[in-house]
Every structure is written in structure tokens, then in C-alpha cells.
Amino acid sequence: MFIFLVIFHLNEGAIVMHEFSVCQALLGQLTHLANQHPGGKIVGILLVNGPLSGVDSTLLHHAVELCKKDTVAAEAVLTIEDRPLSIHCRDCLHDNEVPANDWTCPHCASLATEAVGGDALILARLQLDFP
Numbered sequence: 529m530f531i532f533l534v535i536f537h538l539n540e541g542a543i544v545m546h547e548f549s550v551c552q553a554l555l556g557q558l559t560h561l562a563n564q565h566p567g568g569k570i571v572g573i574l575l576v577n578g579p580l581s582g583v584d585s586t587l588l589h590h591a592v593e594l595c596k597k598d599t600v601a602a603e604a605v606l607t608i609e610d611r612p613l614s615i616h617c618r619d620c621l622h623d624n625e626v627p628a629n630d631w632t633c634p635h636c637a638s639l640a641t642e643a644v645g646g647d648a649l650i651l652a653r654l655q656l657d658f659p
């Protein structure tokens with residue numbers, strides 16, 4: 529068993545991307561990675577999804593289950609972790625995790641905040657099995 533760590537921003541640069549488009553991008557990336565590791569079978573995929581990514585985790589999970597048949601990921605188990613939104617407060621300079629619908633600084637109640645994380649869908653881990 530071999531654990532392969534990668535970080536890819538699957539939705540970087542996209543304004544709006546339909547889950548099936550994201551799914552196609554993911555499978556393209558998985559095919560590329562599988563070709564780099566001949567003989568390995570993809571058995572596990574971990575995606576990390578931020579609330580501002582524009583991608584619905586449930587819909588993406590369904591899309592992958594439909595699209596992965598007859599691909600390098602046909603037998604892979606997909607896990608999608610939803611991450612909270614991270615904000616930076618320009619008044620107290622603290623970074624905090626907050627609900628996506630409330631950007632108020634939990635430290636000082638300021639509204640002078642900006643998102644610093646949570647806008648990406650990331651292929652965080654790929655698990656390959658070498659029989």
C-alpha cells in the first residue's frame with residue numbers, strides 16, 4: 529500500500545463550474561497521476577471542499593459515482609470533506625473559522641473581514657494500491 533499526497537486546486541480560476549465539469553477535471557487529473565505510477569490502482573480519493581468553491585459536495589459525489597465507471601478511478605472510494613470558511617479580521621488581525629453566511633469577526637465583532645480560505649476544491653490525497 530502506498531499513500532501519495534498531492535495538492536491540486538481543481539476549480540482554480542473558474543467563476544462557476546458545474547459539478548460534472550469539475551468531475552471531468554478530477555478524472556483527467558486522476559488519469560494523469562495514474563499514468564505516472566504504472567501498476568498502481570486508485571483505491572481512495574480525498575477531496576477537501578471550501579464553502580466558497582462553488583461546488584456542492586453532495587452533487588459532486590453523485591457526479592463522480594456516475595462518471596468514474598470504466599476509468600482509472602472505477603474502484604476508488606471517494607471522500608469529500610467540507611471545510612469551514614476562514615476569514616482575516618482587518619481590525620484585530622485575528623484569523624478565524626466562521627459559517628459561510630456570517631463573516632463577523634468572532635474575536636472583536638468587526639465586519640472588516642476578508643476570506644483567506646475556503647474558496648477551493650482540493651484533491652488532497654490519492655491512495656494507490658500496488659498489488
Ligand SMILES: [Zn+2]
Nearest residue numbers: 617620633636
Ligand atoms: Zn476582529
